[in-house]
Amino acid sequence: NITVRGLNLRCGDVQMNGSANVLEQCDGRYLSHFLTYPNGSTKKGGVIISGTGNTLRYCTLYDTAGCGAVVSGTGHTITRNHIHHTDYSATYSNAIAMSGSGHTVTFNTAHHSGRDILTPSGTGHFIAYNDLSEPGQMCKDLGVLYTWGSNGQGATGGPTRIAYNWCHDNALGGASPLIYLDNWCRNYVVDHNVCWAATGDSGIRLNGPRDGHDIYHNTLFNCDDIGTHTYSIAVSDPGNPDPAFWISSGSYSVDLRNNLFLSTTPDTQLTSSGTRDFRPKPGAAA
Secondary structure, rough: OEEEEOOEOOOOOOEEEEEOOOOOOOOOEEEOOOOOOOOOOOOEEEEEEOOEEOEOOOOOOOOOOOOOEEEOOOOEEEEEOEEEOOOOOOOOOOOEEEEEEEOOOEEEEEEEEOOOOOEOOEEEEEOOOOOOOOOOOOOOOOOEEOOOOOEEEOOOOOOEEEEEEEEEOOOOOOOOOEEEEOOEEEEEEEEEOOOEOOOOOOOOOEOEOOOOOEEEOOEEOOEEEEOOOOOOOOOOOOOOOOHHHHHHHHOEOOOOOEEEOOOOOOOOOOEHHHHHHEEEEOOOOO
8 A cells, every 4th residue: 555656767676566556657767777688588677566456557667678567466457657668688578568367457558669568468357448569679470469378367257358459560570460369378358459550460360279269349450361370389289388278178269250351441441540540431331
């Protein structure tokens, strides 16, 4: 039950533990700076949130070698922050790195990172109404939202839901989707997102093995359609993160419904994609 408000933070990092704490209206720069790391999987953070029910809001976090925010524990709220120019180390850091369970990530603007913008690992999260863009400034094979080997649903509760976000501008070429559920992922609901501008890849990419995804009511343009690019691995692959499930289940299903793919002509259906007015035109088939 501690609130820290209105500070200009430079270098070092912020560590939030316990419960019901709040960090708000702070400006954080160079919070995670490092020159050496043991391997590329290094994930260091500017604001490191653990414990239960803590809140990060109305903050600006930028110019970090590591992540803007690293979120673990249970039931945190990350809302209305501006996080940008993260991961200049080109490791697996990103703007918002998630694990744990039950976090709410809403109304954030996050852009320009060495690798991914947001990694929704863990279970039962709600990720909605965010504006996420410009990943891959120093790496390849990544997404605006990216996760690998993750089960979005825990033993109790619902799956992770990714909804009503703007995901855009991955200009790498090659493996450069916007929402990227990589090999061995399952139980993600991806709905009502607007995805645009992925150079040479799908707006939503679903690599295999995969299972239990519900992909509904998304709008995609200036990218390739869902399922155009897929890379699958055999369940016998030694990298299998959960052999007990994948080898025995025999179920590798994805439910795709009512997604609107507009190719390179969004304004035949939408009011004005250039000014981000994504309402359908009156009388449009959409």
